[in-house]
Amino acid sequence: MNETLNLLIGLAMGLNLLALGSSRLPSLIRAVSVQGMVLGIMPVIIEHAGLDWRILLVAFATMVGKGLVIPGLLRRAMRAANIDREIEPFIGFVPSLLLGAGGTIAAMALARALPLLPEHAKMLLVPGAIASVLTGFILLIGRVKAISQVCGYLILENGIYLFGLLLIHATPLLVESGILLDITVGVFVIGIIVDRIQRAFDSLDTRKLTTLRE
Amino acid sequence: MNPLLLIIVPLAGAGVAALWPNGRTRPWLLPIVAAIHLALTFWLFLNPPVVTPTAWLGFDPLARAVLPMVSLLFLVCAAYAVPYLRIRSERPNRVFIAMLLAILGLLSAGHQARHLGVLWIATEAVTLAAVPLLHFNSTPRAYEATWKYLLVGGTGIALSLLGSFCLGYASLHGNGGGDLTFTALTAQGTELSRPWVLTAWVLLLVGYGTKMGLAPMHTWKPDTYGEAPGIIGAILAGAVTTVAFTAILRVRAVVGAAGQGPIADRTLLVIGLFSMLVAALFLLGTRDFKRMLAYSSVEHMGILGIGAAFGGLGVTAALFHVWSNGLTKGALFLSAGNIRRAAGSPSMDSVRGMSLITPRSAAIFVTGMFAVTACPPFGPFFSELQVIRAGLVGGHGWAIAMFLACLLLAFFGLTRVVFGIVDGRPSAAVKTSGKRFIETTAVIAPPLVLLGLSLWLGLYTPQTLRESWTAAVAQLFPTP
Numbered sequence: 001m002n003e004t005l006n007l008l009i010g011l012a013m014g015l016n017l018l019a020l021g022s023s024r025l026p027s028l029i030r031a032v033s034v035q036g037m038v039l040g041i042m043p044v045i046i047e048h049a050g051l052d053w054r055i056l057l058v059a060f061a062t063m064v065g066k067g068l069v070i071p072g073l074l075r076r077a078m079r080a081a082n083i084d085r086e087i088e089p090f091i092g093f094v095p096s097l098l099l100g101a102g103g104t105i106a107a108m109a110l111a112r113a114l115p116l117l118p119e120h121a122k123m124l125l126v127p128g129a130i131a132s133v134l135t136g137f138i139l140l141i142g143r144v145k146a147i148s149q150v151c152g153y154l155i156l157e158n159g160i161y162l163f164g165l166l167l168i169h170a171t172p173l174l175v176e177s178g179i180l181l182d183i184t185v186g187v188f189v190i191g192i193i194v195d196r197i198q199r200a201f202d203s204l205d206t207r208k209l210t211t212l213r214e
Numbered sequence: 215m216n217p218l219l220l221i222i223v224p225l226a227g228a229g230v231a232a233l234w235p236n237g238r239t240r241p242w243l244l245p246i247v248a249a250i251h252l253a254l255t256f257w258l259f260l261n262p263p264v265v266t267p268t269a270w271l272g273f274d275p276l277a278r279a280v281l282p283m284v285s286l287l288f289l290v291c292a293a294y295a296v297p298y299l300r301i302r303s304e305r306p307n308r309v310f311i312a313m314l315l316a317i318l319g320l321l322s323a324g325h326q327a328r329h330l331g332v333l334w335i336a337t338e339a340v341t342l343a344a345v346p347l348l349h350f351n352s353t354p355r356a357y358e359a360t361w362k363y364l365l366v367g368g369t370g371i372a373l374s375l376l377g378s379f380c381l382g383y384a385s386l387h388g389n390g391g392g393d394l395t396f397t398a399l400t401a402q403g404t405e406l407s408r409p410w411v412l413t414a415w416v417l418l419l420v421g422y423g424t425k426m427g428l429a430p431m432h433t434w435k436p437d438t439y440g441e442a443p444g445i446i447g448a449i450l451a452g453a454v455t456t457v458a459f460t461a462i463l464r465v466r467a468v469v470g471a472a473g474q475g476p477i478a479d480r481t482l483l484v485i486g487l488f489s490m491l492v493a494a495l496f497l498l499g500t501r502d503f504k505r506m507l508a509y510s511s512v513e514h515m516g517i518l519g520i521g522a523a524f525g526g527l528g529v530t531a532a533l534f535h536v537w538s539n540g541l542t543k544g545a546l547f548l549s550a551g552n553i554r555r556a557a558g559s560p561s562m563d564s565v566r567g568m569s570l571i572t573p574r575s576a577a578i579f580v581t582g583m584f585a586v587t588a589c590p591p592f593g594p595f596f597s598e599l600q601v602i603r604a605g606l607v608g609g610h611g612w613a614i615a616m617f618l619a620c621l622l623l624a625f626f627g628l629t630r631v632v633f634g635i636v637d638g639r640p641s642a643a644v645k646t647s648g649k650r651f652i653e654t655t656a657v658i659a660p661p662l663v664l665l666g667l668s669l670w671l672g673l674y675t676p677q678t679l680r681e682s683w684t685a686a687v688a689q690l691f692p693t694p
Contacts, residue, residue, distance in 0.1 A: 114409050117387055133376065140369065146361070153368055160376045167382045169392055171331060179335060179375065186338075186368060189345050193360055200354040209358040212437040 009128040016135040020100040036066025091142030103134035132159025146204040217273035224319035232312040241299040244292035255285040267397040270329040279686035297656035324457040330394040359441035366434040374421025384410035406472040425458035429492035439508035444551020451511040452540030486519030490620035497627025524604040531600035533683040538593025545664035549578040558647035567640035571648035593671035
């Protein structure tokens with residue numbers, strides 16, 4: 001069970017690096033979408049012994065939400081805005097990749113410093129979570145188009161989701177579904193604002209959002 | 215009576231507002247629901263219910279100490295919203311009113327949340343519900359401000375969730391049974407795993423601190439308060455920031471129970487002083503009087519953080535300051551909204567002589583400015599005095615010296631901008647736009663009422679109110 005899970009987490013960490021290195025929006029969105037799917041399978045693997053309908057429901061909702069619905073919305077926004085598919089970075093691709101790789105190594109080291117329960121000790125969940133959060137931050141800061149920043153935000157959320165899997169026994173379903181709902185609504189709201197910005201500025205380049213400053 | 219009604223009534227009101235067919239009568243739903251909410255809150259304030267320790271939501275002493283202020287401020291703002299939305303009748307108000315009412319319900323949930331997960335869900339739902347209110351004006355500047363709010367606020371949301379998970383894991387690591395209510399977490403005490411508690415504290419302080427607007431996570435505030443309608447500024451600065459502050463207080467109680475209180479207090483003190491310093495320096499530079507209010511809000515969030523760092527006495531003072539700052543800031547935001555509407559611009563480069571064009575709003579604005587910079591006998595003077603006293607009792611002489619220096623700098627900054635726009639002779643452009651704005655009683659009374667409440671808090675703080683703050687402190691710092 002641990003091997004399969006660690007394999008999937010490793011895959012998610014690889015997708016982080018792919019997202020950092022992709023120079024075109026569609027491939028960035030694809031990386032986020034595949035990562036969402038991979039994350040959706042994880043609760044089923046962790047709970048494979050005592051599988052019940054609630055776990056399946058969370059897993060299904062995650063896969064559909066993170067893997068299909070949200071990436072679909074982003075693709076639609078991209079087409080509607082008819083923007084240039086090339087990603088212009090603030091932080092170049094090679095520096096982002098190096099930062100991401102360095103972050104992944106640092107995440108492994110940092111995770112060792114934190115005490116884990118014996119049943120979690122052999123899992124890569126904590127380093128995976130920290131690495132994804134860092135990747136999300138690099139994308140949020142290092143990209144100029146609103147859609148790539150949203151992708152960064154999604155990877156950040158994915159990292160937190162990975163961490164949340166440690167608590168899968170502790171958090172009641174009600175809380176978990178509330179969290180999932182908030183995140184989904186959040187992404188919808190972001191999508192609406194992206195659309196409005198596109199109409200108001202005729203662009204999704206956040207470098208143009210500079211009227212407000214001291 | 216069931217405290218859940220405080221959540222259900224406004225949310226039901228939001229649903230009614232979303233379905234209400236007539237845009238001209240819809241604004242009246244705001245004061246009606248707000249009045250019911252205030253009546254319920256005060257009934258609960260006077261007859262506090264017994265809270266079962268395991269409950270996820272409950273009108274506990276901390277909620278009792280703060281929620282009445284939120285309800286009061288909201289009612290006054292709701293009364294102001296009716297004439298405001300009549301002036302702005304060219305804009306659709308369905309989403310605006312529904313979201314405003316939803317925020318009241320979610321704020322009530324956030325203040326009453328006794329479960330780590332529920333607290334996160336409620337506060338972050340407030341953040342999201344506020345988004346349509348910020349771009350009510352639909353200008354490119356408003357969308358820019360909303361985007362920054364979402365990006366910074368979204369990161370804050372994410373980090374506070376990560377922090378909540380870390381605190382949950384600290385409990386799990388300390389053989390907790392997976393009960394994430396604050397009562398259970400506090401009861402676990404030093405069994406909570408130390409490294410995880412400290413990680414959680416940092417993440418939660420940054421996450422909820424973003425929502426409060428503590429520096430350096432305050433960057434969304436000037437843009438948002440500058441571009442959103444004045445009434446939204448009043449509710450964000452007085453009510454929404456408060457829920458993040460009580461969240462930090464609740465988490466601080468758990469961290470204290472785990473034996474890490476001194477570290478938590480030190481970080482709160484540093485971040486509070488830093489917020490005051492940053493706000494004071496920016497106040498000396500800004501030329502926009504609505505952004506000025508945002509920096510003033512950052513400054514007062516810093517004061518809350520400093521108060522919370524000074525232990526029991528300090529937290530009492532901070533809860534007092536929540537009241538005095540919230541009500542006074544409300545008066546400032548509403549009168550600033552009037553002035554902004556009459557002047558047609560928020561910048562002191564083009565706005566002058568507003569005491570001639572909107573004499574009554576200008577008078578409230580100037581008086582409110584003196585109140586918020588802690589001139590006696592208004593509320594903020596006494597609450598800040600209590601913070602200072604708590605600091606001196608705790609032996610934080612240096613911190614208090616810096617605190618006073620920042621207050622002085624902020625005073626210079628605020629007076630510079632306020633008198634810049636109030637004094638002088640109005641320009642021709644301001645005169646023409648000012649003619650279209652009439653200072654009716656409906657737009658003057660609400661800020662005046664808030665100013666009166668601030669004065670009342672200063673001159674005569676009711677004994678029951680003081681007792682409610684002490685009770686909240688007793689909940690947060692239980693004496694063994």
